[in-house]
Amino acid sequence: MIMTKLRDVLEYRLPYLVISIDLPFTLNDDVVVDIETTGLDYVSDWIISYGYVVRDKANVITLAFGDIGKFSTFCRGLTKLLKKSGFRLWAWYKDFEEEFLGVKFNELQLRPYEKEEAALSFGFDPPAKGEDVPKLWREWCKYGDVKALRKIALRNLYDIVIEAASLARHKLYRVINGAD
Numbered sequence: 001m002i003m004t005k006l007r008d009v010l011e012y013r014l015p016y017l018v019i020s021i022d023l024p025f026t027l028n029d030d031v032v033v034d035i036e037t038t039g040l041d042y043v044s045d046w047i048i049s050y051g052y053v054v055r056d057k058a059n060v061i062t063l064a065f066g067d068i069g070k071f072s073t074f075c076r077g078l079t080k081l082l083k084k085s086g087f088r089l090w091a092w093y094k095d096f097e098e099e100f101l102g103v104k105f106n107e108l109q110l111r112p113y114e115k116e117e118a119a120l121s122f123g124f125d126p127p128a129k130g131e132d133v134p135k136l137w138r139e140w141c142k143y144g145d146v147k148a149l150r151k152i153a154l155r156n157l158y159d160i161v162i163e164a165a166s167l168a169r170h171k172l173y174r175v176i177n178g179a180d
Helices: 002-009 068-084 094-101 114-122 130-143 146-176
Strands: 011-013 016-022 030-037 047-054 057-063 088-091
Touching (some): 030 068, 030 094, 030 130, 047 146, 068 094, 088 094, 088 146, 130 146
Parallel strands (some): 030 088
Antiparallel strands (some): 011 016
């Protein structure tokens, strides 16, 4: 099960918390990206966690220490590099990622309930709600609450795994039904 493996892959590589897991499927030339931020306004808020799936590897980089502005710049640069390398970029909330990362995305245009169905098929709930991330970030910054930082990273991992699985399922459905 994916969640039991997480204890083995959570690493603190100062100034980041890094998670990397192998997935049982591949996205080939597609990359799913998801970010966690300090809020919803790309002008005044910052990226604090960057998750992406390349081929069959899910990766999350969460800021633990250091310059939050430089981390946001790093995330924008990584996204531009992925796009420049020929990958097709996908995001569930395309407009949100585009505003923060400054790159055009394809939108995962799936039925609204598909993300929830995919999550149920993995048999686990998200470690935190998306709207809880800014509060968790404040707890990390103010009190050094490591559990709060881990929840942010695991929320990001949960999102990219579910979104990548949804994209893979959608592509398989199209192939089986002769749409591609």
